[in-house]
Amino acid sequence: MVEHKPKITSAEISMLWSTYIGDTMSICMLKHFLHTCEDEDIKPIIELALSYSTDHVIHISDIFKKEGIPIPQGFGEQDVNLQAKKLFSDVTYQRYLHHMARTGLNSYGLAKSISARKDVRELFKQFSDQSETLYDRNAELMQEKGVFIRAPYIAYPDKVEYVTERKFLGGLIGHRRPLLGVEIAHLGINIEVANVAKTFLLGFSQVAQSKKISDYFKEGYDLGKKMVEDFMIKLKEDDNSYPSTWDSTITNSTDAPFSDKLMLFHTNLQSAIGIGDFGLAIAASLRKDVTVNYESYILRVGTYAEEGAKILIDHGWFEKPPQSIDRELLRNKSKF
Secondary structure (H helix, E strand, O other), X not given: OOOOOOOOOHHHHHHHHHHXXXXXXXHHHHHHHHHHOOOOOOHHHHHHHXXXXXXXXXXXXXXXXXXXXXXXXXXXXXXXXXXXXXXXXXXXXXXXXXXXXXXXXXXXXXXXXXXXXXHHHHHHHHHHHHHHHHHHHHHHHHHHHOOOOOXXXXXXXXXXXXXXXXXXXXXXXXXXXXXXXXXXXXXXXXXXXXXXXXXXXXXXXXXOOOHHHHHHHHHHHHHHHHHHHXXXXXXXXXXXXXXXXXXXXXXXXXXXXXXXXXXXXXXXXXXXXXXXXXXXHHHHOOOHHHHHHHHHHHHHHHHHHHHHXXXXXXXXXXXXXXXXXXXXXXXXXXXX
């Protein structure tokens, strides 16, 4: 008996579509990373990530073809210049893979949880398993090379306690309790993610072909720099350690390894990931001044991402995601 498959839901098609677009971008970036990587230990990890992204594109294309859904254009050979000189260091490549895998673990878990059709659920499970493998292999190599950024440490608790006063939640001024372990962890993660974004934005600003787009990347770099400073202040107030920065790992090359379109899309994607991370941090943080800080950056990063989307639209580079039918437009076009 032939198994009847229901139509793909709106959630499933959206997650498949965005995964396809993101992986075509990753393929372009990983090809240049692999072409310019000098560390023979890192090359196999890049090759693994490249094979996974290529695998994703093939599987999603197959589903879209069977369902009669147009395959997105995404990114291709025109968006990467393999002859361009090395822009980022091998350490930066590792850090990119680290956050690429971490994002995959988060997004594919969500994608499976909102998917109904068996083959789609199985596909996102496969993607999640691949992200887990990539994360583990890269994390082990980063630790071997001494470049893995760990979350700050805290003293082990020596007894179980209950909160007895509402001032535990803190205020915007005056004395505040020390940060919770989970609050420290999220601040550390967001500092590290912002540092990765800063590195790419500074590099992108150096090679962008358009002055306006170069200025946009520099604006993002300045925003990321301020974000790191503000989050570090929270950690320093309690004498906590904090992640290091790696901006010095950008070369002096002005050759563009990627198209302005790809770099803009990558920046918008990083902004979306950052906003998602801030939302998770707010949910886990109880100190009011910390949550207000995150809320402020959700607004600022959101405004920055909107400006990037406008530039993409102005250049005709914004590929429209799947959407519901505009019934009002159809009504207005009717013959009545």
